[in-house]
Amino acid sequence: MTRAQQTISLALLVTSLYLSLYLGLIPLPAVVQEEIIPVLPLWSLVTFGAWLLVRLGWGMLTFRDTPDAYAELMEEIKLAKADLRVKGVDVD
Amino acid sequence: MASAKSSGSKDTYSVILPTFNERQNLPIITWLLNRTFTEQNLDWELVIVDDGSPDGTQEVAAQLVKAYSPHVQLRPRTGKLGLGTAYVHGLKYAKGNYIIIMDADFSHHPKFIPQMIEKMKEGDYDIVTGTRYAGDGGVYGWDLKRKLTSKGANIFADTVLRPGVSDLTGSFRLYKRAVLEKLFESTDARGFTMQMALAVTAKAKGYSIGEVPISFVDRVYGDSKLGGEEIVEYAKGVLQLWWSI
Secondary structure (H helix, E strand, O other): OOHHHHHHHHHHHHHHHHHHHHOOOOOOOHHHHHHHHHHHHHHHHHHHHHHHHHHHHHHHHOOOEOHHHHHHHHHHHHHHHHHHHHOOOOOO | OOOOOOOHHHOEEEEEEEEOOOOOHHHHHHHHHHHHHHHOOOEEEEEEEEEOOOOOHHHHHHHHHHHOOOOEEEOOEOOOOOHHHHHHHHHHHOOOOEEEEOOOOOOOOHHHHHHHHHHHHHHOOOEEEEEOOOOOOEEEOOOHHHHHHHHHHHHHHHHHHOOOOOOOOOOOEEEEHHHHHHHHHHOOOOHHHHHHHHHHHHHHOOOOEEEEEOEEEOOOOOOOOOOHHHHHHHHHHHHHHHHHO
């Protein structure tokens, strides 16, 4: 099963579930039927979008910078160049 | 391919390094690889696949073949034929039963290779990939825009593909040889979206992927190749994978 097939089948399932609620096939209290069900799709979309943004923001906040790795690498490059010249390899 | 061995004494690790204009970086990365593998007492080789670099990369490679004999081989190609086919080409000449894929520009530091090998043995993983986004993985040299692009791209791919790998575009990986050969047979994707395709295909085929946090030091020399065009290519690549795997 491809990711596309998975996503589409899940989407179809959710859609039919939603439709059965929307068309009143399942009895629900009036408040829920009139006020909540109609806005559910838009609300889900907005919430999903917000969730993605939260993930992005969190990722930005917790993004690790590694200046030590850079410093260490610079040192190693110096060592390497010296050793390589001895071995007859062109380095800058 | 090889059946399970109880000791590591017969394992050979082949590093396949596609290069294009890496004259400055190549000697140093080779030195680092030599140091790491020698310290760890591991049997290793380096297969350099150069796509006809005009900057003298092949001359330096020839010097390295001599200086680090018998570990280094140069397998050049006549033109810029791309990353995916470079790996396939290199694999033909690689003798190892474990294959390491990495970049030639220090963004991937060989010091993580022993950690990856250890991780693979620990969990008998088919693939071990370096991750910049989990554990104490990280990046040096990215400005805010680059971080945003990268994290955004990762979240996009993660949401669409749900691959179960924290760094999908990472290209610092250790593969069991048989696994990589199988993946090349079944993946058509070439170009830089190939790394993603390999990971997603691997997951779909039920291969296990372990992760090791790495520090990614970006572009010590040279410019980054990330522009608007690449971003569009990337999005297309992700959607193609979503559709086909």
